[in-house]
Amino acid sequence: AEDLRNHLPIEAMFNSERQAVQKIHQHPLPMIHVDAFLYDDDFVDSLCEEGKMSRSYCTECGSYKTASLEFISHSFSLMELKFLYQHVLPDLTGKVVVDVGSRLGAVLFAGYLYSSASQLYGVEMNAEFCQLQEMMVTKYQFIDRIKVVHADICTQASLLQKADVVVMNNVFEYFLNRQEQARAWEFIACNVRKRGSLLVTVPSLKESLSKLQVNIQLSQWVEEMQLNYDVYMEKDADREALEQIHLYKIL
Ligand SMILES: C[S@@+](CC[C@H](N)C(=O)[O-])C[C@H]1O[C@@H](n2cnc3c(N)ncnc32)[C@H](O)[C@@H]1O
CATH class of the missing domain: 3.40.50.150 (Vaccinia Virus protein VP39)
Structure with missing residues (x-):
C-alpha cells in the first residue's frame, strides 16, 4: 500500500477512468474517493490534520454549517x-x-x-x-x-x-x-x-x-x-x- 500510494494521486484514480469520473460529477452530494487499501482511518485522520483531506464540506460558503462528506473506496481495506x-x-x-x-x-x-x-x-x-x-x-x-x-x-x-x-x-x-x-x-x-x-x-x-x-x-x-x-x-x-x-x- 505504501508503495502504491507513491504512484497515485491522493484520490487514487486515473484520468483514464472517464466514465466513473463523469458519473461522480452527477452525484447530488459531494463525495470523496478514499481508497481503503491505501488509507486506513488513522491515515485519513492524519491527512485531515495536515489539511490535505477533509471529512466535511461547507454547505453555505463562509458559514460554519458543515456536513459530513460521503466516503467511497474502490478497494477492500x-x-x-x-x-x-x-x-x-x-x-x-x-x-x-x-x-x-x-x-x-x-x-x-x-x-x-x-x-x-x-x-x-x-x-x-x-x-x-x-x-x-x-x-x-x-x-x-x-x-x-x-x-x-x-x-x-x-x-x-x-x-x-x-x-x-x-x-x-x-x-x-x-x-x-x-x-x-x-x-x-x-x-x-x-x-x-x-x-x-x-x-x-x-x-x-x-x-x-x-x-x-x-x-x-x-x-x-x-x-x-x-x-x-x-x-x-x-x-x-x-x-x-x-x-x-x-x-x-x-x-
Ligand atoms: C471497486 S474496484 C474493485 C477493486 C478490487 N477488486 C478490490 O476489491 O480491492 C472495481 C474495478 O473493476 C474494474 N472494472 C469495471 N468493469 C469491468 C469489466 N467489465 N471488466 C474488467 N474490469 C472492470 C474497474 O476499472 C475498477 O478498477
Missing part, C-alpha cells in the same frame, strides 16, 4: 481482506481465485499472503491499473501465483468457468452504465457455473441486480451462505463494512 481470507473463505489449497476488476491488486496480494490458492487471477479493464499491479507483482515476487489480465471480464468466459472462487467487490456500479452493467451480470451468471464454486460479492447480488433489467434467476443459480460477522475481533473491526460482504455457493 486490509480489515476486509483479512476477514475474507481468514474467516469467509475455506482452505484454498490448489484452488483458482479470480478477482473481477482487480484495480490495485489488493485482493490478489492478500490472497497470495493469506491463502494457499494455487493461482490468483486479476482481470482489470483499465490499462494503467494493470501496469501498476504488474509492477507490484514483479517487485514483490508474486509472479509464481498471481496473473493480471488486461481485459473486459466479458471476454473471459473460460477463466470464469474454471474459477473455484470469484470475487466481485463493487465491480460494475461506478464504472459502467446500466445497460453495460446488465450485460456484464448476465455474462457472469452464464459463466460462473462450476457447481460448488464460491462467489463473493459486495454488495449482495440482490442489491446489485435490483436496479438493473436482467434475466437472472438467483434461486436457481446460487445459495447464500450465512457469514458470522462477529468472528472478526480485531480492534479495527468495522461491522457495517463487513456486513456488505456476501458469500454464495454455485448450485
